[in-house]
Amino acid sequence: MDLSTVAVPHTLAHLTPLLPAPPARVLEVGCGRGALAAALIDVGYEVTGVDRDAGMAAAAAERGVPVLHADVRDVSGEYDVVLFTRSLHHAEVLDEVLGHAAGLLAVGGQLVVEEFAWERVDRSAADFLYDTGALLVAAGLLTAEIPTGDLLEAWVGGHDHLHCGSSMLAALSRLGPAPTTVDTAMLWRLLDGRGGAWTEPRNRVPGVLDALRRAEERRVAAGTLPAVGLLAAVRR
Known part of the structure; x- marks a missing residue:
């Protein structure tokens, strides 16, 4: 189910202040079905998507996004921004992937990462996530x-094979100055039907997720939940 109507505006609101102005050239690594890439194109960016999954790349192309079915390490060219959208935690070797990505940047370009720092999840966050799922x-x-x-x-056991947020930030820091970071709510995005399926009527789902997002953001602001979402940018 495509929940981009909920997820993309949230991402854009936090991401746009970190990006150069349009029409900057953006390479989105792990573009998936291309929802964010299409939204960036709509506001004037020159976007190319790249995804290792053939099905995802095909879906992005159907959305009108210029897309490469490839590993980012096989991509060449020059970009003003290389943007990793919840894909870097899967990288085989962080320094290798980020080093190649940095080599794609024009002078003054930026590496930008949107991720979830799974190691920040404490007992209150795990309870919020799974109890909400149970409801x-x-x-x-x-x-x-x-x-x-x-x-x-259960949370740690399901995620300890992925790169954690602190490891990704450390790898970014090895490329140059300390990254600019923004913490965000993210648990609500993990209740998007992965590992299961939304039932009918599906038109109710965006409203439910938006309500969960607002509930999580209130708790993050009050300090009763950790901010699991992470955006980071480093300029070359």
């Missing part, structure tokens, strides 16, 4: 397997 299942809006028992242990 959605009980309400008949979502079909998914929700962990039981120690929820924090």
Whole structure:
């Protein structure tokens, strides 16, 4: 299910202040189905997407996004921004991937990363995520397997094979000056049907997720939940 109507405006609101003005050339690494790339194109950016998944690349192309089906390490050219959108945590070797990405930048270009720092999830965040998921299942809006028992242990066990936020920030720092960072709410985006499926009527789902986002943001502002979302930018 395409939930870009909820996710993309949230990303753009936090991302745009970190980007140079249009029509900067942007390479989006891990562009997925191209929703964010298309939105950036709509506001004047010159965007090329790249994704290792053939199906995702094809979906982005159908959206009208110029896209490469490739690993970023096989991409050449020159860009003003190389943007990783929730894809860097899967990188085999962080320094290798980021080093190649930095080599694609024009003078004064920027590496920008949108990620989730999974290691920031504490017991309160794990409870919020999985208890909310259980409520959605009980309400008949979502079909998914929700962990039981120690929820924090379940979270860590499901994510400890991925690069954590601090590792990604350290790798960015090795490229030059300390990154500019922005912390955001992210748990609501992890309740998007992955590992399950949204049920009908699906037109209710964007409203539900938007309400969850606002609930999470209130708790982050109050200090009762950690900010799991992370944006970071470093200029070359």
